Amino acid sequence: MIGRLVFALPGNEAMSERLAALLGGEVGRLETRCFPDGETYLRFLSPPENRDVTLVCTLAHPDDKIPALLFAAATARELGATGVGLIAPYLAYMRQDRRFKPGEAVTSRLAAGLLSHAFDWLVTVDPHLHRYASLSEIYTIPARAVHAAPLISDWVRTNVTAPVLIGPDAESEQWVEAVARTAGAPFTVLEKTRLGDRDVEIKVKHMERLQDRTPVLIDDIISSGRTMLEAVRHVAQFTEAQPVCLAVHGIFAEDSDVALAREGARIVTTNTVRHASNAIDVAPLLAEALTSLS
Amino acid sequence: MIGRLVFALPGNEAMSERLAALLGGEVGRLETRCFPDGETYLRFLSPPENRDVTLVCTLAHPDDKIPALLFAAATARELGATGVGLIAPYLAYMRQDRRFKPGEAVTSRLAAGLLSHAFDWLVTVDPHLHRYASLSEIYTIPARAVHAAPLISDWVRTNVTAPVLIGPDAESEQWVEAVARTAGAPFTVLEKTRLGDRDVEIKVKHMERLQDRTPVLIDDIISSGRTMLEAVRHVAQFTEAQPVCLAVHGIFAEDSDVALAREGARIVTTNTVRHASNAIDVAPLLAEALTSLS
Numbered sequence A, B: 001m002i003g004r005l006v007f008a009l010p011g012n013e014a015m016s017e018r019l020a021a022l023l024g025g026e027v028g029r030l031e032t033r034c035f036p037d038g039e040t041y042l043r044f045l046s047p048p049e050n051r052d053v054t055l056v057c058t059l060a061h062p063d064d065k066i067p068a069l070l071f072a073a074a075t076a077r078e079l080g081a082t083g084v085g086l087i088a089p090y091l092a093y094m095r096q097d098r099r100f101k102p103g104e105a106v107t108s109r110l111a112a113g114l115l116s117h118a119f120d121w122l123v124t125v126d127p128h129l130h131r132y133a134s135l136s137e138i139y140t141i142p143a144r145a146v147h148a149a150p151l152i153s154d155w156v157r158t159n160v161t162a163p164v165l166i167g168p169d170a171e172s173e174q175w176v177e178a179v180a181r182t183a184g185a186p187f188t189v190l191e192k193t194r195l196g197d198r199d200v201e202i203k204v205k206h207m208e209r210l211q212d213r214t215p216v217l218i219d220d221i222i223s224s225g226r227t228m229l230e231a232v233r234h235v236a237q238f239t240e241a242q243p244v245c246l247a248v249h250g251i252f253a254e255d256s257d258v259a260l261a262r263e264g265a266r267i268v269t270t271n272t273v274r275h276a277s278n279a280i281d282v283a284p285l286l287a288e289a290l291t292s293l294s
Helices: A013-023 A066-078 A107-118 A149-159 A170-183 A226-235 A253-262 A283-293 B013-023 B066-078 B107-118 B149-159 B170-183 B226-235 B253-262 B283-293
Strands: A005-008 A030-034 A040-044 A052-056 A083-088 A121-125 A143-146 A163-167 A187-189 A191-194 A200-203 A214-222 A244-250 A266-270 A278-280 B005-008 B030-034 B040-044 B052-056 B083-088 B121-125 B143-146 B163-167 B187-189 B191-194 B200-203 B214-222 B244-250 B266-270 B278-280
Touching: A005 A013, A013 A052, A013 A283, A040 A066, A040 B107, A052 A066, A066 A083, A066 A107, A066 B066, A066 B107, A083 A107, A083 A283, A107 B040, A107 B066, A121 A283, A143 A283, A149 A170, A149 A244, A149 A266, A149 A278, A163 A170, A170 A187, A170 A191, A170 A214, A200 A226, A214 A226, A214 A253, A226 A244, A226 A253, A253 A266, B005 B013, B013 B052, B013 B283, B040 B066, B052 B066, B066 B083, B066 B107, B083 B107, B083 B283, B121 B283, B143 B283, B149 B170, B149 B244, B149 B266, B149 B278, B163 B170, B170 B187, B170 B214, B200 B226, B214 B226, B214 B253, B226 B244, B226 B253, B253 B266
Parallel strands: A005 A052, A052 A083, A083 A121, A121 A143, A163 A187, A163 A214, A214 A244, A244 A266, A266 A278, B005 B052, B052 B083, B083 B121, B121 B143, B163 B187, B163 B214, B214 B244, B244 B266, B266 B278
Antiparallel strands: A030 A040, A191 A200, B030 B040, B191 B200
């Protein structure tokens, strides 16, 4: 039997190598370059014919990646792939999940529509599902979300002495509680009021739990970084221990990684989005989900 | 009767104003911004309900523009537009029109597929149709290409004393001949050998026609600028008159506009792609085509 053929869109080479190794598959060669007017050129150097094809493309800053991804999927199919799936360790367009104000584009449904049309299945890590209970509400293809919480618990248990886990807002409570339970650590949650895309106000409760412990601030995503930055500053009022900022997805818009480091934080992320802070490898979770899907 | 509602994607505001004025329509308000992870937020502030909607988006450097364009079209439809058309003064993805080498993505068909699915009709200016005889070979919607040649002839006749028109390669011969005839000027064509995306070799013939005339080098597109730059340098061997570089679409990758200016050229383009050299307005052609389509 010929194994799975894994192709990396630009920037996803390391993850593709890991996945192919875990799946007993093979990394295919995909040539990509830019024409002078900015169009993408794509060529499969490893033939997809009669192969089960997996494309790997994380979708932070998704807009300029989406056309190439759609073109690659369609071309793999034209070239005779038996199936074409997507591994998007970070899945974009999960925010705008309804028309909050008249006239808004519900981009989560629209992006899901594009990807559902192009791919046979999708695997991602902890999508930012607020109001959807599951990906199947917007994706019409089999779409599996794997959860990094167990890996994060493991990391905390192995790497932090006497941790206290801190969720930066009420939304994170359930999630932080689960990580804390597995890690065998106490936890607390901050009260966050969002004033806009980039403005956040934090209030503190149960700060007595920080006494003599290493604060580990956990969120699913560090995006603008404002929430995490405010949380780090508040926590610093109650303890002198160096805080750890832990997230599944490290986007770090506006150099917020630099700002967090300047506040003395140690930053730790999973490798869903490539960054110097990547310390937790989600490839085994993705490979397992992928195997169970097909 | 309520007139046409024209919306500009970012960067297309000036063209939208011109078109709305020419069509007796109205410029609608479309709010767009970026979430911190690079996702696009879109909101129609002017209701598309029961309106004939035109989106204006030129497609130089198309990849990061295509998702927002598709989302805007789908949203206008959801919000009750009676029809949704696209004016793309520069239309991308015309280069890769067949599989020259095994495994290549035929991006012209794939991009046309995406746009045909999203829009009811399309109007563009001089698409780079090499091997397709017309847009209808790849677009399944009514797609109209308007030709800037008459406007270019007019510009030459009005602005250049004793011009000689020069096509930078054999491909341009028919086109340059037509412009020259209408402008009442002699013409010649250079022989170009393309060595790669960005490398070009030029050979010269009939350079005696340049005597005492202003050389006007004409191409449909200045992309990497190599062809035009080589042509300007060759022409400089035969005349001391300042050359004019005239193109429909001025992409100017790799600062080739600066390089051309450094060689002493005067650059003139149409406004299909916004640039300081825009001197020829294609809006009347687009408005006319649009009126005839619907």
